[in-house]
Amino acid sequence: xxxxxxxxxxxxxxxxxxxxxxxxxxxxxxxxxxxxxxxxxxxxxxxxxxxxxxxxxxxxxxxxxxxxxxxxxxxxxxxxxxxxxxxxxxxxxxxxxxxxxxxxxxxxxxxxxxxxxxxxxxxxxxxxxxxxxxxxxxxxxxxxxxxxxxxxxxxxxxxxxxxxxxxxxxxxxxxxxxxxxxxxxxxxxxxxxxxxxxxxxxxxxxxxxxxxxxxxxxxxxxxxxxxxxxxxxxxxxxxxxxxxxxxxxxxxxxxxxxxxxxxxxxxxxxxxxxxxxxxxxxxxxxxxxxxxxxxxxxxxxxxxxxxxxxxxxxxxxxxxxxxxxxxxxxxxxxxxxxxxxxxxxxxxxxxxxxxxxxxxxxxxxxxxxxxxxxxxx
Numbered sequence: 001x002x003x004x005x006x007x008x009x010x011x012x013x014x015x016x017x018x019x020x021x022x023x024x025x026x027x028x029x030x031x032x033x034x035x036x037x038x039x040x041x042x043x044x045x046x047x048x049x050x051x052x053x054x055x056x057x058x059x060x061x062x063x064x065x066x067x068x069x070x071x072x073x074x075x076x077x078x079x080x081x082x083x084x085x086x087x088x089x090x091x092x093x094x095x096x097x098x099x100x101x102x103x104x105x106x107x108x109x110x111x112x113x114x115x116x117x118x119x120x121x122x123x124x125x126x127x128x129x130x131x132x133x134x135x136x137x138x139x140x141x142x143x144x145x146x147x148x149x150x151x152x153x154x155x156x157x158x159x160x161x162x163x164x165x166x167x168x169x170x171x172x173x174x175x176x177x178x179x180x181x182x183x184x185x186x187x188x189x190x191x192x193x194x195x196x197x198x199x200x201x202x203x204x205x206x207x208x209x210x211x212x213x214x215x216x217x218x219x220x221x222x223x224x225x226x227x228x229x230x231x232x233x234x235x236x237x238x239x240x241x242x243x244x245x246x247x248x249x250x251x252x253x254x255x256x257x258x259x260x261x262x263x264x265x266x267x268x269x270x271x272x273x274x275x276x277x278x279x280x281x282x283x284x285x286x287x288x289x290x291x292x293x294x295x296x297x298x299x300x301x302x303x304x305x306x307x308x309x310x311x312x313x314x315x316x317x318x319x320x321x322x323x324x325x326x327x328x329x330x331x332x333x334x335x336x337x338x339x340x341x342x343x344x345x346x347x348x349x350x351x352x353x354x355x356x357x358x359x360x361x362x363x364x365x366x367x368x369x370x371x372x373x374x375x376x377x
Contacts, residue, residue, distance in 0.1 A: 048149025070116030
């Protein structure tokens with residue numbers, strides 16, 4: 001088994017250790033507060049604090065709203081059932097449970113926001129120590145206990161090793177850009193039959209998973225932003241950019257999955273390979289800049305490579321090189337040219353997103369103007 005240095009292990013596990021610490025602190029503080037308030041059913045407040053505490057502030061905020069809304073809905077409906085339906089025998093309790101759960105289960109099925117409501121209502125009905133007490137006070141106690149646990153958990157989430165979702169998102173986006181760079185590297189070797197189709201498929205799978213994770217974290221970051229907990233850029237555009245870059249590389253991969261097999265278009269193939277390498281280099285530089293909150297890297301090199309391919313494409317079109325080629329090859333050639341054009345625009349968008357996260361003014365347009373000037377020349 002490979003030994004891991006304790007310091008490195010703590011660095012790798014800092015997020016998980018922070019979450020564990022927040023859970024313990026929130027639970028203990030909730031217990032002390034419940035004791036100070038003389039709450040008899042403090043366990044529900046402590047459980048709420050544990051449930052609400054999530055990996056980021058945005059996720060904790062959502063869990064708080066879900067827990068509180070579900071508890072209010074479940075408590076209100078449970079109290080109504082207890083006041084109207086007799087529940088002093090097993091048969092009567094079964095009927096009360098049915099009346100309680102049917103509407104709340106449907107509500108939770110169609111509105112996951114209220115998925116805690118059936119649990120709260122069932123607790124009101126079945127907890128032995130609550131039977132015989134006034135249901136209205138019991139319901140209010142439950143809501144108050146949930147409120148105490150939620151408030152303590154949110155305060156702890158904001159104070160004790162706080163993790164902002166937009167910070168986590170930057171790390172996930174940076175990792176995704178690295179995977180996209182690896183994919184572009186693989187594509188650059190495919191035309192010379194040195195590519196690895198299995199590696200390409202694995203990269204596509206990893207990229208899909210990474211983008212899905214980024215979109216999930218972006219929802220949490222948006223919630224933080226709407227709640228004025230952070231002053232950060234809108235997280236949705238960077239997820240949209242990732243999807244577009246992946247789509248561009250997918251189209252490029254279809255065109256470059258094998259050689260052009262025609263000597264007359266060898267300059268196009270060579271230009272495409274160099275462009276793919278430059279794209280990979282830029283994506284890696286962008287990933288590093290995003291992780292370090294730096295200015296977006298210069299696009300001069302990648303723009304030059306894309307412009308070189310565009311110039312080779314224009315020359316081939318002017319010379320009529322593609323007229324006698326098979327239709328399938330012609331489709332790949334023109335599809336590749338279109339995909340490179342789309343990619344250049346999306347790289348510009350990526351540079352703007354990186355600058356947003358780094359707090360810099362966008363500089364991508366200037367770099368792309370260089371490429372435009374080269375095409376005209």
